[in-house]
Amino acid sequence: MRHYEIVFMVHPDQSEQVPAMIERYTAMVTEKGGKVHRLENWGRRNLEYPINKIYKATYVLMNVETTFDVISQLENTFRYSDAVIRSLVLRVDEAITTPSPLAKEGEDKVAAAE
Template identity: 35%
Template sequence: MNSYETLFILRPSLDEEAVKANVDKFKGIIEENGGEVETVDVWGKRKLAYPINKVNEGIYVLFNFKADSELPKELTRKFRIADEVIRDIIVKHEK
């Protein structure tokens, strides 16, 4: 199993319950596919470096997890089809 870090940005119009629901949804995707979530860190609403689709703020969420090499592809696919996610990135930690 490899160590990964993912940071995704949710739409700023979401309330706390919707943010928690999205965090639980993506955490569930990792766990359902044999991954193990180590830490979940919700940074909250922050200003974006540049506007994305006329949006200037976003809710940042950081996950650290361990998984097989196929899981990041599936997680990226789920991020891309979720309307609530503005941007995402997954980085593999080298040993």
Template identity: 30%
Template structure:
């Protein structure tokens, strides 16, 4: 039986303490991870934005939006990886309605 593919979007807030190369590497790392486990539809780099409040004493961060389709198990694993990765200030994964 074929697994049901759901549409998801995830937003990453990446620390600027990583530097330009570190931020670019982080964006590419998660792009590769999503492509390996799901169908990546788009990557929208919002760039450097001011935060509404300080997170770890940082006032600015780098935002990236990924849209992808996967089975129901992958977003939980992706969230787990976000939580253990240094340099990720915040993350959000949302299941989009069909």
């Protein structure tokens, strides 16, 4: 099995469906014997440029270890889903389990608020 990094952006009108989408995509990976090494919901963020007159989106990052068949299924799901406005799937050499800079930034804000 290979390691992949997946980022997808969800339409702002579908933000309440993000937890269910994450659960569905995680199940697709784990049902075929794969593992999810890192899962981060970065929340709603401004886009650098508008996509179809949309200025905000909910970002989700996943690092998974799975087969190419599952990745093909995920890409097809992203492509035909109205809720996902953009997605990116990259193959990486090894599992990445450390928090991303955006996740660390969010943790720092929470710690400062306390």
